[in-house]
Amino acid sequence: MVRQLLYMSVKRIKTGIPGLDGLIEGGLVQGSVNMITGSAGTGKTIFGAQFIWNGLQKGETGVYISLEESPEDIKEDMKIFGWDFEKYEKKGLCKIIYHDPAQVNNLSTVMTEEISNVDANRLVIDSTSVFGLNIENPSQIRRRLFGLASALKKHTDTTAIIITEIPEDSKALSRWGVEEFVVDSVLILNYLGIGEEYSRSLMIRKMRRTDHGKDIYPFEISNKGISLGTPKMNL
Numbered sequence: 001m002v003r004q005l006l007y008m009s010v011k012r013i014k015t016g017i018p019g020l021d022g023l024i025e026g027g028l029v030q031g032s033v034n035m036i037t038g039s040a041g042t043g044k045t046i047f048g049a050q051f052i053w054n055g056l057q058k059g060e061t062g063v064y065i066s067l068e069e070s071p072e073d074i075k076e077d078m079k080i081f082g083w084d085f086e087k088y089e090k091k092g093l094c095k096i097i098y099h100d101p102a103q104v105n106n107l108s109t110v111m112t113e114e115i116s117n118v119d120a121n122r123l124v125i126d127s128t129s130v131f132g133l134n135i136e137n138p139s140q141i142r143r144r145l146f147g148l149a150s151a152l153k154k155h156t157d158t159t160a161i162i163i164t165e166i167p168e169d170s171k172a173l174s175r176w177g178v179e180e181f182v183v184d185s186v187l188i189l190n191y192l193g194i195g196e197e198y199s200r201s202l203m204i205r206k207m208r209r210t211d212h213g214k215d216i217y218p219f220e221i222s223n224k225g226i227s228l229g230t231p232k233m234n235l
């Protein structure tokens with residue numbers, strides 16, 4: 001009964017990624033800050049773009065802040081999946097912007113402005129890994145990340161994804177070792193070679209207020225984007 005009440009009080013935002021929402025009680029908690037982590041090429045940018053795109057299909061709004069690739073490149077890359085972000089940008093429903101990592105000090109301010117510009121339901125920041133390019137002191141980087149997460153948490157109508165890239169074979173969850181503590185959930189993307197075969201998988205490491213799937217879920221990237229399969233039993 002108590003559990004049922006809890007379910008009812010938590011509003012969920014569907015990622016729309018096939019196979020994922022069923023593992024997380026229907027979607028990400030509305031207003032939550034979620035982290036996607038993984039090494040290069042694991043599908044983090046596609047995941048983030050798919051999250052925004054699926055929202056747009058339901059009449060929601062979204063902002064994608066890239067600190068790495070140019071918006072032109074992202075938009076061009078995503079066309080391969082049939083996601084034409086420009087169409088929605090023209091209608092003022094979405095915005096893909098570049099934020100110079102050298103200006104990371106004002107990222108929270110810019111983010112807040114952009115969220116209110118489109119009244120964003122969904123937000124992606126891609127990625128925190130470049131935070132260190134212009135801030136040399138690790139404690140300063142951590143302070144920035146805390147600041148960013150607390151700014152995000154104030155936007156209770158905006159569900160956010162923060163992307164962090166970790167080096168190949170890293171045992172750490174995030175680039176700066178702090179991101180996982182300031183977020184509500186952690187999803188890990190992997191691209192592992194087993195013998196000659198390579199396979200992609202997703203793990204839900206933590207998700208507050210959610211009884212989430214605990215397995216390693218294989219996924220694929222096709223011309224429709226990311227979709228999850230059934231768990232691997234013997235990994």
Ligand SMILES: Nc1ncnc2c1ncn2[C@@H]1O[C@H](COP(=O)(O)OP(=O)(O)O)[C@@H](O)[C@H]1O
Pocket residue numbers: 038039040041042043044045046047080221222223
């Ligand atoms: N149309 C596609 N079909 C299958 N795989 C694709 C397709 N487009 C991209 N990929 C895969 O996705 C990878 C890039 O994903 P991306 O989200 O940019 O990774 P990350 O942001 O984690 O570095 C590519 O290296 C490639 O393996």
Ligand SMILES: [Mg+2]
Pocket residue numbers: 044045046126
């Ligand atoms: Mg990327």
